[in-house]
Amino acid sequence: MPIPPRILTLLIGTALVLVGLWVGQNVNLLPVDASVNAPLYDELFKVLFSIGTTLFIGIVGMVLYSLTRFRRRSDTAGEVLAVEGNLPLEILWTAIPAVVVLFVGIYSFDIYDRMGGMVPMHDHSMASMQTAQEPEEKTWAGISPASVEGEPPATAVPIEVTAMQFAFIFHYPEADIISGELHVPAGQPVSLRMTANDVIHAFWVPEFRLKQDIIPGQPTLLSFTATRPGRYPIVCAELCGAYHGGMRSTVIVEEPEDFANWVAQNSPVKATPTSSAVIS
């Protein structure tokens, strides 16, 4: 019994969506996730990968089918039906990308919001010194996923980052530590205040799914919460000169007590109320 074309189209469409979903869920192209917003990113990636796979296989399938099914077999071109257009069809394939794009846009906005992208950025390190009347210092803002499940951002560990040709330098103002590697506690928000000395650099930790340019002239704020203890690369992602490829560092995510030990061992400042605040 021949299957009616409409049903066949429906079946093929469903099969494509299923293949897309399977590929999106099961093919992992990303490194390990080590920050609060990394799983959010991976969720978005899976959805985009599923949609992309469905569309790509569908369109490439149509090309291949047309080229085999409608291939010219003799030297002379046979008569074909001169179709110049079909309004309902054209409306349909205006609607398909429109709906896909609308869905992707709304969904990625939701993800961005959950990452903290829409949280207004405040320079916490400056806030204590400011009176209400003083204007805030002008800063660029990266995304700010500082507050995890209602945690007040005030508990964020403040770290000052200086980027220069060709190194990152990390300064812990409360414990007065200067380090070439970034130590952060797992599960606690960290607030970076980044400045560039010479040219534009970018702070990127692939395992955090987070990147922010550091532009000379204005400090840039970036917050994140690391989740998985381990050592991950910090990569400069903006062309900054001859040794740009070598401008790398390491972020070491530690259990809070290990981090506290590291602070205690390296700090010239003896245990103070602020550093104990870091431990809690």
Added chain:
Amino acid sequence: MTISPPSDFASTAEQPRWQRYFGFSTDHKVIGLQYLVCGFLFYFIGGALAGALRTELLTPISDFMPREVYNELLTLHGTVMIFLWIVPVVNGAFGNYLIPFYVGARDMAYPRLNAVAFWMIPPAGVLLISSYFLGGASQSGWTAYPPLSLNTAATGQVIWILSVLLLGGSSIFGAINFVGTILKMRRPGLQMMQLPMYCWAMLGTSILVLLSTPVLAGTLVLLSFDIVAHTGFFNPAMGGNAVVYQHLFWFYSHPAVYIMVLPAFGLVSEILPVHARKPLFGYTTMVYSIMAIVFLGLIVWAHHMFTSGTPPWMRLFFTIATSFIAVPTGIKFFNWLATLWGGSISLNSAVMFSCGFIVNFVFGGITGIALAQVPFDIHVHDTYFVVGHFHYIVYGGTVFVIFASIYHWYPKVMGRLLNEPLGQLHFWLTFIGLNLCFAPQHWLGLNGMPRRVAEYDPQFQFINQISSVGALLMAVSTLPFLINVIWSAYRGTVAGDNPWNALTPEWLTSSPPPEENWHGEAPLVHEPYGYGLKSPVSS
């Protein structure tokens, strides 16, 4: 009504055939071929540069060339490929050759301006390359972001700016000519909505060129002031703002992507109907899509700045605007699929390259939609993911169309067909090479390899070597092409005037065409895609 070229320059017509191609000819066909051959010379230079870069990337350490030289070569590679290969060829070469035929004219509206526009390109190209030998080329990439461009390789940077200004000027002169020709030189009785689609693509592209290129020119002039006169427009150390440069630069350089792909869309729309023997599906929606892309293309530039100093509202606006380009672009792709559907398709090299274009561009388009999403882009911006994405668009897209067009129009220009088996070999080598080279780069970017680096994490070595093998295949693929083009010029099958039985006007004259295009009056083609219709041509 026709306009002949000015008589003082028309005398070049009496020179022997080959000499005209080295002179100040005002014949649009000669100028078109000048653009094409000149473009190919720079394509081979740009390709050799890419080969050097991919050789350096065979190993994770910087060992093939000094790091400064690596940055010089990557800057030259990008600049040569964009400004001296793709933009001049897909606009200047095909535009000049085809547009006068399509509107039924004997030449472009401003033939002398046309020759001037072309002759700005070779000196600009030589100037650019010469900077490498005059103390070192620019090292700041084709984007030339300050402050890096202000304090690195000053001489090279200033020469780079001069060269790009010349090329931008050439592009603007060309665009003025296309707009003038398409709007004012049409044969009497020929309506706008009867023009072949490439005319609409070139009209849209020229509007983009005229609106955005002057912004780039102005920006680069200010940048040169910052370097030479130590002004502080973009220099934060002097109170300037480096982010303003990025806005101005991308206000041109995003539309530049459409300046490179819209003409390709137009050329594919000419090629597919001929070889599928069917009318172009959805002519009217195709025209509106082009205009929608032109409009949207002007308001999406900051998607290149999602990790830069960009506030949240701007990130959202540019995400939405960029995503919506998928709608008119999607329409065009579905219309091409519908053009193929039910046709009688000849699987020749022109069709293979056109379909290769569709496949590659859909892939690059899908990764493009992903990149438009701020949260997605924050991870992969400035990584090899982006390098892979845009090479699918400009190489897998536009360069494939350039090759498709050469297989399609070679018999028009030379009177002989290109060899088919060599063409198929060329296609498969290029297609496999492209995918081998650029698909793995997406994985590299997702996993932590930034772009524009001479050294990288050793865990990425194997994938980089695969990518380099792909690049080698792409280099090898040009051999059958070159052999084919030269061999067929002497030994190729004689094509006759219209080997494809095409209906667009350029095929309704002899091949190669006479000096003033038509032997009598230009034909009035009111159905350029009227395959299977009763009377596509009148008079």
